[in-house]
Amino acid sequence: MTSLFERPQDRPLADRLRPASLDQVVGQDHLIGPSGPLGRMLAAGRLTSIILWGPPGCGKTTIARLLADRTDLHFEPLSAVFSGVADLRKVFDAAGKRKEAGRGTLLFVDEIHRFNRAQQDGFLPFVENGTVVLVGATTENPSFELNGALLSRAQVLVLKRLDDDALDALITRAEAELGRPLPLAEDSRAALKAMADGDGRYFLNLIEALSILPSEPALDSAQLAKVVQQRAPAYDKDREGHYNLISALHKSLRGSDTDAALYWMARMLEGGEDPAYICRRLTRFAVEDIGLADPNAAVQALAAWDIFERLGSPEGELAIAQLVVYLGTAPKSNAAYTAYKAARKAAKQTGSLMPPMHILNAPTRMMKDLGYGKDYQYDHDQADGFSGQNYFPDGMARQRFYDPPERGFEREVRKRLEYWDRLRAKKQNS
Template sequence: MPDLFDTAPSQPETSAPRPLADRLRPSRLADVIGQAHLLGPDGALRTMLDARALSSLVFWGPPGVGKTTIARLLADETDLHFVQISAIFTGIPDLRRVFDAARLRHANGRGTLLFVDEIHRFNKAQQDGFLPYMEDGTILLVGATTENPSFELNAALLSRAQVLVLHRLGPDEMELLARRAESLLGAALPLQPAARSALLEMADGDGRTLLNLIEQIAVWKPSGTLDIATLSQRLSRRAAQYDKTGDAHYNLISALHKSVRGSDPDAALYWLSRMLEGGEDPRYIARRVTRMAVEDIGLADPQAQRFCLDAWETFERLGSPEGELALAQAVIYLALAPKSNAGYAAFKASRAAARKNGSAMPPKHILNAPTGMMKDQGYGEGYIYDHDAADAFSGQNYFPDTMKRGVYYLPHDRGHERELKKRLDWFAAQRVKREKARGD
């Protein structure tokens, strides 16, 4: 359901013009478009309402999907007084007034559904302020956020509320919304089929945006139907939803990283372009792409890291947009490179071993002995200089005497690591030979 009513409660009928979004406001939950996973017969919200057990909620979803509208209709279905505030404009004194009014209402036998838009904007102390009123039933809290609640909301608040995820409207739901708008306007949109599809895509799953675009088109008086080119000229294309510090930021970099790891250069280029079109700092992308080379390519292609660093430097010299091509080429290179996380896994395993055996001394034969006392203690005794050994390999033990030899690096039989695996296997075999020869 498009979230059409973020700022104001229902208004009485007046002669003043009302936006299309306001005129299409649903009056029942059954009229809501989308979110069937919550509002359908087996949906979480429908189940709560049927059981008369509505709890405090946090709606998590992108703009224009129905968070505010559903909250308002929940209040209607449960006969709770609806109060709406925005965390952007509400301070501590305002909250106190809201809580005082809700407490008085509660004492008189009526509950309050307090809808808090952008609830993640409240700081920890402000979020904590809701807890006693939620616990004693003074308010039923419904918060709305476009950010991941697990990152942005206090654990104490989350433990007292159920998080429900709202999804972007799909193509069929956007089409249904457009038809409702045409029915209310009493006329079909003057668009060719391809232009109509383009209009729905422009809204990017945001019902409020779609209705705003339709309202612009409704005032045009073209002589015929419009094609895509004309529609694009007349409408400012909506920027893709992307918050450089929010959830979309992490979703898209995750999609880029996993596409590279999955050896899909086309998907990787798409997510790279989505980030750049959304205004992401190319330097951030350069840093993350270099990390991909280290984490997912590793020693299977030792050139990959250097390639990324060169692309990063090229961007710094050329700037945007020319330098972004270098980043795109680095993404293609990584996607097509042989993959290995053996070095990454080996490092993590060695760190775990170091934490477990953090006090163990190195064996004495590899300790330096700069003083006579240290020589007397056996420091350096028995050390074999590898360059003097056969094949420049002594096969001595370099782990602590109290610790079993660790095996952390397990190279894959791919790319350059195929050669490294051969070397590692050879060293392992030689180590066994030398140990037998020394009688260890």
């Protein structure tokens, strides 16, 4: 509630510019537009429980409050960070009394993923009997953080980080509210939007920091950086962002897009990721996605890892960048990876088949009498160094697991395999 003595300009800019209706919300037209899920719910006059999943500052709380206004529901805000079971009981009791009096309740739970599994289960009966319409907000992937039972009763709606058009709309509204343009040159306006990183609330706080400056002279990008503090990229090393970025790095390398891979690597390092983790994943990439197409890839990966551990940060990051360039430009093959999976599948299917007797050692007289090692042909005694004997279990047909492509070094490996195949066929037919 506004104090009698409080002037409008004393309120934070973000509060003054808070949308008064859903059509003033920027950047989320895919949800609140006429064809969006919230737009269709409102048109039908029936709001169901939802989970709003999106990054900070994209409008989750604002949308929840405006949904309550549009549907004439009592808005009951709750933060999972500061609330417990006792608070939930009070909320549900009050909502039950409102229901008896003929008015519904929109229960908005911020950071809903902070509630444990048992607390989340506590929502279920009150959602099912209509005591509350639950609107949960979370920055974390609901499929990881929320109970399946709760997810089955609430539609998950994904909010987007604010794009340039949405941020342009905010800066226009801010300048109208302030009654004058911000002291920004064209390049610094773009830099200011980049600093916001899609967070509308943070963007308005940056604008408010600039609003105390005179309109002239206009700041360039370098001057802007001195005036406002650039925020660190949104990145949580043990949550979904961590897995999203390593997936982006891995798939960019697999697609031989070296520049994109360098970008994702830099994003991870700027976000505070442990360089040793990146080295471990790049080493895995070298054997999974390059393999024998370039056997030196694994050597380069281990060398970069070793260099980083010896040099430390920040000099060691250059070795990681060099490795990313090497892996991105190397020929790609998952033939060895595919062969390993196929061999494992065959091993599970064939169970405990014994090796053929001729390739078993006979360290005792009894084993020799039983036929262990009988008729074994020592390959080095052959003129061509190849016996062509069978090494698969008796009763198991020979299988081809490793099928190298005509790429990189594996082109030569394929020639070797074809050579052994020809020799094997020749010896078996002789």
